[in-house]
Amino acid sequence: MxxxxxxxxxxxxxxxxxxxxxxxxxxxxxxxxxxxxxxxxxxxxxxxxxxxDRTALLDAIAVTGFERMNATLAEAVTSEPTFDARLRAAGLAYVRFAVEHPAILDLMYKAKHHPDASPELLELSRASMAAVVALVAESQAKGEIREGDVERQALVVFAAVHGVAALATDDLLDGVAWQDAAESTIAVVLGAFAAD
The missing domain is CATH 1.10.10 (Arc Repressor Mutant, subunit A)
Incomplete structure (x- = not known):
């Protein structure tokens, strides 16, 4: 340059x-x-x-990370017609992003908690969770999943998928492929959400 x-x-x-x-x-x-x-x-x-300074640079990298991750998740969700397929696609996309960019994902979550985090970073960091909340709410309204506290159900989805991502990036899956761990975890979440 x-x-x-x-x-x-x-x-x-x-x-x-x-x-x-x-x-x-x-x-x-x-x-x-x-x-x-x-x-x-x-x-x-x-x-x-x-x-x-370095903090400003890291904030900008975290912004880029959330932009890329959010776009990947949005594409995964919009490519599928049902709640089950959308949740599976988004969950796998999230874990794939984590596995492919573990240091970036770690930076993204640390940077959003920094006292000098930019408003743009804070807004982008909340977008993926907001998308999960919207997905759960829409699926409840369609009768695809059981009714319940939308934000709590969305939190369960995020905790389950992020948990697999953390285990995969920390090499704690004991030889189980991350794809298999993610598929199994998502299947359990889907079973718990199934409409009666």
């Missing part, structure tokens, strides 16, 4: 792309602001024009 490219407005994206790759490949501890600037071919001062 050249200084000329920076003046054309590409530096922020280049920094985000390189930072994402560094964290994704080597973990958060591998990220250095000075090395990041060197990697994209600019001075540390040039990169600081876009990200005042």
């Amino acid at each position: 050249t200084e000329r490219a920076y003046h054309h407005g590409n530096l922020r994206e280049a920094l985000l792309t390189r930072a994402w790759a560094t964290i994704d490949d080597d973990g958060l501890d591998a990220l250095s602001m000075r090395q990041l600037a060197r990697d994209v071919g600019v001075s540390h001062g040039a990169s600081a024009r876009h990200f005042a």
Whole structure:
């Protein structure tokens, strides 16, 4: 990346792309602001024009992470016609994202709890749970699942799927493929939600 490219407005994206790759490949501890600037071919001062400090950069990476994850989940849900199929598709998409980007997912959840988390990050971090609440409410209204406290049922869905993701990324599934663990967990949740 050249200084000329920076003046054309590409530096922020280049920094985000390189930072994402560094964290994704080597973990958060591998990220250095000075090395990041060197990697994209600019001075540390040039990169600081876009990200005042590491916290600002991490916030922006977390925003990107939630944007990508939310888009993946939305695509999974809209591609299926029934509650069972939609929940399964979304659950598998969530666990797949976690398995493919464990360090990024960890950063996303840590960054949203940082005192300086941006309003954009906070809003995006709530979107996936809001989508689960909407899915449960819609499915109850259609009679696809049993009636109950919508937010509590959505919380059960999130806890179950996130639990599989955490076990998979921490290598605690004792040789069980994450896909099999996710499928089994989702099947249990679907059984508990089945309409009478």
